[in-house]
Amino acid sequence: MGLLERLSAGGGTERVGLFVDGPNVLRSKFDVDLADVRGVADERGRLVITRLYLDENATSGLIQAAEANGFEVVTTSGDVDVKLAVDATAAAVDDRIDLLAIASRDTDFKPVVEAAARRGIETFAIAPGEYGRSDALRTAAHDAVTLE
Secondary structure, rough: OHHHHHHHOOOOOOOEEEEHHHHHHHHOOOOOOHHHHHHHHHHOOOOEEEEEEEEEEOHHHHHHHHHHHHOEEEEOOOOHHHHHHHHHHHHOOOOOOEEEEEEEHHHHHHHHHHHHHHHOOOEEEEEOOHHOOEEEEHHHOEEEEOOO
16 A cells, blocks of 8 residues: 555554755755755654654764754765665665655655665655756656655
């Protein structure tokens, strides 16, 4: 049974893993509010993983704002995309989530979404605005939303 059928049957307790690609989503041209990102994922079920991935240049103010919005902040000196992809794939493989939500405009996450879907995990792509939408990521996911 798919996520929509489970929700309409009164399930609503799907375990959602939200993974946010900070460098791609939190750009001034998108004007994205982390509360909005969390909100659209929270509508899909129970958030069990809520992570924001940032590079080592992230400001302490951004980290504090993310934590205030309930995000676990993961900073890396390496490639943010690689760390996010590995963590999201591990969550899917380890059966910790029923729905994988990725907020990004990066097509690089398409293989992660496809791998999760092959394991029977629902997938959800969150784009940081019309200009920041990846059509490849959106079409690979079961569902998608573009933040205004």
